[in-house]
Amino acid sequence: MTVIVQEPVVNNANTAATATVVENENVVDEVLLLDGFVIPKSNAFGHNFRDYEKESSRNAILEEFYRKNHINQTYEFARKMKEQYAKLDKARMSIWECCELLNEYVDESDPDLDEPQIEHLLQSAEAIRKDYPDEDWLHLTALIHDLGKVLLHPSFGAHPQWAVVGDTFPLGCAFDDSIVHHHFFKENPDYENPALNTKLGVYTENCGLDKVTMSWGHDEYMYLVAKGNNTTLPPAGLFIIRFHSFYALHRCGSYTYLMNDEDKEMLNWLKVFNKYDLYSKSKVRINVEEVKPYYLSLIQKVYIYIYIYIYNYMI
Numbered sequence: 212m213t214v215i216v217q218e219p220v221v222n223n224a225n226t227a228a229t230a231t232v233v234e235n236e237n238v239v240d241e242v243l244l245l246d247g248f249v250i251p252k253s254n255a256f257g258h259n260f261r262d263y264e265k266e267s268s269r270n271a272i273l274e275e276f277y278r279k280n281h282i283n284q285t286y287e288f289a290r291k292m293k294e295q296y297a298k299l300d301k302a303r304m305s306i307w308e309c310c311e312l313l314n315e316y317v318d319e320s321d322p323d324l325d326e327p328q329i330e331h332l333l334q335s336a337e338a339i340r341k342d343y344p345d346e347d348w349l350h351l352t353a354l355i356h357d358l359g360k361v362l363l364h365p366s367f368g369a370h371p372q373w374a375v376v377g378d379t380f381p382l383g384c385a386f387d388d389s390i391v392h393h394h395f396f397k398e399n400p401d402y403e404n405p406a407l408n409t410k411l412g413v414y415t416e417n418c419g420l421d422k423v424t425m426s427w428g429h430d431e432y433m434y435l436v437a438k439g440n441n442t443t444l445p446p447a448g449l450f451i452i453r454f455h456s457f458y459a460l461h462r463c464g465s466y467t468y469l470m471n472d473e474d475k476e477m478l479n480w481l482k483v484f485n486k487y488d489l490y491s492k493s494k495v496r497i498n499v500e501e502v503k504p505y506y507l508s509l510i511q512k513v514y515i516y517i518y519i520y521i522y523n524y525m526i
């Protein structure tokens with residue numbers, strides 16, 4: 212029996228196409244997308260990817276993480292954090308220094324990975340580089356997409372994990388049931404607030420995601436850093452960084468009524484990126500020293516032509 216699933220993919224910068232996912236009974240441990248992408252069936256622990264229900268000690272930690280996250284991420288909290296961190300007056304660091312700093316941290320919200328974060332950055336960057344060799348902006352986007360997790364470090368405020376990692380969601384409007392562990396929102400003060408708990412809340416239909424206050428964390432922070440340093444990273448790169456944890460949108464198709472036409476176009480790239488972000492989490496270790504020169508050259512290149520401020524004034 213063959214299972215066929217439709218999934219939109221982007222073949223090049225401008226055109227969105229439809230690929231077919233074929234799951235063949237002869238291939239038991241992977242799913243092959245017709246565009247050549249192979250989805251492994253199990254993560255580094257031998258479990259399904261993003262399985263938040265499975266009984267395990269890892270998932271107990273994860274549940275507690277989302278309890279705190281869903282109770283504390285309020286519209287007011289996220290707006291205050293954004294305002295404060297948009298000043299970019301915290302520590303200054305180069306991209307590579309930040310990658311190395313993340314060596315210390317394991318993301319408590321992640322059911323698929325228990326490697327230090329630098330592994331994940333390089334695993335996803337290397338995987339996307341293999342399939343998109345000419346899109347160096349995409350390699351760099353992958354390398355830096357999770358760098359906002361430096362917020363966990365004392366130099367950046369030593370924030371608790373619930374305020375840095377995990378899936379993100381819009382605030383200022385109703386919480387959608389497709390958000391992981393959504394039952395914890397009942398204890399969020401915004402849940403009972405009539406100004407914030409309707410479908411549109413403080414927003415208007417198709418207002419555009421740029422106007423939406425997302426739960427605060429590493430995505431929005433890294434976006435602020437890139438934007439605040441006047442990066443010329445393509446809009447798709449910025450969109451990926453800013454919304455890569457918004458699984459309710461890019462996986463479940465919720466909240467599409469907040470999107471404008473540009474968001475819809477960008478979403479195609481985000482979906483491409485997500486495959487590499489998620490499915491590159493494996494026990495295959497990257498030899499950091501071996502790949503470092505390539506990424507340094509990329510950083511150096513963007514330093515000269517594009518990202519001078521990000522490189523010099525990371526934060």
Ligand SMILES: O[C@H]1[C@H](O)[C@@H](O)[C@H](O)[C@@H](O)[C@H]1O
Nearest residue numbers: 318320321376377378455456
């Ligand atoms: O646990 C993961 C991890 O923190 C990722 O970096 C983030 O992008 C995901 O959305 C989240 O669920």
Ligand SMILES: [Fe+2]
Nearest residue numbers: 356357455456
């Ligand atoms: Fe992330």
Ligand SMILES: [Fe+2]
Nearest residue numbers: 331356357488
């Ligand atoms: Fe990631």
